Amino acid sequence: MEDNTINKLQIIHDTQILLIARLNRLERKYDLIAEELEIENWDQYDDVINEQEIQDALNTIAQSINKI
Numbered sequence: 288m289e290d291n292t293i294n295k296l297q298i299i300h301d302t303q304i305l306l307i308a309r310l311n312r313l314e315r316k317y318d319l320i321a322e323e324l325e326i327e328n329w330d331q332y333d334d335v336i337n338e339q340e341i342q343d344a345l346n347t348i349a350q351s352i353n354k355i
Contacts, residue, residue, distance in 0.1 A: 302351035309344050 298351055302348065305347060306344060309340075309347075313340060
């Protein structure tokens with residue numbers, strides 16, 4: 288039973304690391320876009336955000352939770 292709990296915690300931890308990495312990549316991508324377009328305020332460009340990448344991250348969370 289204890290091994291199962293440890294495995295579940297490891298899956299959660301690994302998922303967190305993957306999500307943080309994905310979010311960091313997205314942040315860098317938008318920083319580069321903003322720099323290229325000389326955008327200082329992203330609020331007016333909310334529709335620029337790639338919804339598919341956000342959906343992919345949410346799917347990763349769902350898959351990891353289902354494994355638990």
